[in-house]
Amino acid sequence: MLPLFVAEMDFELAPAVSQALYDAIERSDTGYAWPPALREIFSRYAKNCFDWTVPAERVFVVNDVMGGVTETLRALTQPGDGVAIMPPVYPPFFEIVRTAERHVVEVELLRDGMQYAINWDGLERAFARHAKALLLCHPHNPVGHVFARAELERLAALARSYGVLVISDEIHAPLVYPGAAHVPFVMVAEPQGIDSVTLMSASKGWNIAGLKCAQMIAGSSRVHERFKQLPADVTDRIGHLGVIATAAAYADGSSWLRTTLNRLDENRRLLATLLARQLPQIGYGVPDATYLAWLDCRALDLGDDPAQAFIDRGKVALSHGPDFGAAGRGFTRFNFATTPEIISEAVSRMALSA
Numbered sequence: 001m002l003p004l005f006v007a008e009m010d011f012e013l014a015p016a017v018s019q020a021l022y023d024a025i026e027r028s029d030t031g032y033a034w035p036p037a038l039r040e041i042f043s044r045y046a047k048n049c050f051d052w053t054v055p056a057e058r059v060f061v062v063n064d065v066m067g068g069v070t071e072t073l074r075a076l077t078q079p080g081d082g083v084a085i086m087p088p089v090y091p092p093f094f095e096i097v098r099t100a101e102r103h104v105v106e107v108e109l110l111r112d113g114m115q116y117a118i119n120w121d122g123l124e125r126a127f128a129r130h131a132k133a134l135l136l137c138h139p140h141n142p143v144g145h146v147f148a149r150a151e152l153e154r155l156a157a158l159a160r161s162y163g164v165l166v167i168s169d170e171i172h173a174p175l176v177y178p179g180a181a182h183v184p185f186v187m188v189a190e191p192q193g194i195d196s197v198t199l200m201s202a203s204k205g206w207n208i209a210g211l212k213c214a215q216m217i218a219g220s221s222r223v224h225e226r227f228k229q230l231p232a233d234v235t236d237r238i239g240h241l242g243v244i245a246t247a248a249a250y251a252d253g254s255s256w257l258r259t260t261l262n263r264l265d266e267n268r269r270l271l272a273t274l275l276a277r278q279l280p281q282i283g284y285g286v287p288d289a290t291y292l293a294w295l296d297c298r299a300l301d302l303g304d305d306p307a308q309a310f311i312d313r314g315k316v317a318l319s320h321g322p323d324f325g326a327a328g329r330g331f332t333r334f335n336f337a338t339t340p341e342i343i344s345e346a347v348s349r350m351a352l353s354a
């Protein structure tokens with residue numbers, strides 16, 4: 001079986017990250033985490049990469065992005081509140097809202113071919129009726145869309161009209177290809193007086209998800225005040241090695257990231273070439289960010305869950321489209337953060353099973 005579903009990369013770690021981890025082990029430095037320095041390092045990274053000025057005290061270090069989303073929902077919304085999400089979207093978004101005892105309000109993205117856009121009317125209806133928060137996936141997993149400044153401004157204006165909190169999951173922000181630019185939502189929201197929370201992490205960009213460290217950034221003074229009252233265990237349950245690796249990635253990992261983005265850029269195009277040649281029935285919009293390709297397989301007639309056919313017949317494991325919501329029926333997600341040889345092999349296996 002060729003596994004191409006979990007969002008991890010097949011690449012070697014950034015030397016700065018592995019050296020920092022080796023050094024910690026050499027020192028037998030495996031006690032509890034001590035994150036204050038990471039807040040400063042994050043601030044510098046945010047300024048360098050996104051021209052975003054973040055006061056270090058607004059940065060809360062948490063165990064992972066989804067943990068940060070849960071704590072935000074608990075701290076800033078009420079049980080039973082509606083939380084809007086825009087499927088097709090990262091499957092745990094559905095689950096996490098329910099775990100926090102809020103309810104999911106689905107506002108599907110609009111699809112035009114393989115281009116996706118926000119359903120503005122649907123979102124306004126959701127905000128007007130029952131959604132008290134929006135869980136934004138920016139850049140968007142699985143469709144690979146990087147919301148442009150104009151879209152973010154319109155979103156912020158809508159959120160302000162209805163007093164909606166925006167929780168912006170920006171875990172894929174380091175993985176934006178040349179041609180697109182990542183604008184943190186808070187940069188347009190805070191000037192408009194909107195409450196927002198940004199979740200970032202080095203876990204996708206530098207492939208260290210298992211080390212457990214993410215950043216939750218208060219996007220207004222009101223949110224900041226609320227976060228200061230979070231129970232200590234929220235910020236205590238982080239991995240020490242995660243803090244060390246994250247600090248190394250943000251401070252010294254930029255050249256590795258550039259090289260990695262070049263590899264991924266070639267891979268996203270290679271996949272387009274291979275699909276055009278061997279499986280032209282599949283729809284593929286080359287993503288502007290992430291190493292995830294969202295594939296429309298409906299013309300192959302493999303049913304709602306083409307990934308199952310590829311697993312059963314081709315021994316290639318992609319993500320199940322319906323897990324991303326009803327809009328994912330007939331679709332599958334392909335992780336191309338691997339070698340060109342494996343991508344080729346996977347497409348050949350898919351072609352044989354179609």
Ligand SMILES: Cc1ncc(COP(=O)(O)O)c(C=O)c1O
Pocket residue numbers: 007063064065066067090137141169171172201203209214
């Ligand atoms: C959009 C998005 N958010 C969150 C996560 C998971 O992040 P964490 O492991 O930090 O909870 C992923 C993982 O792929 C993701 O794609």
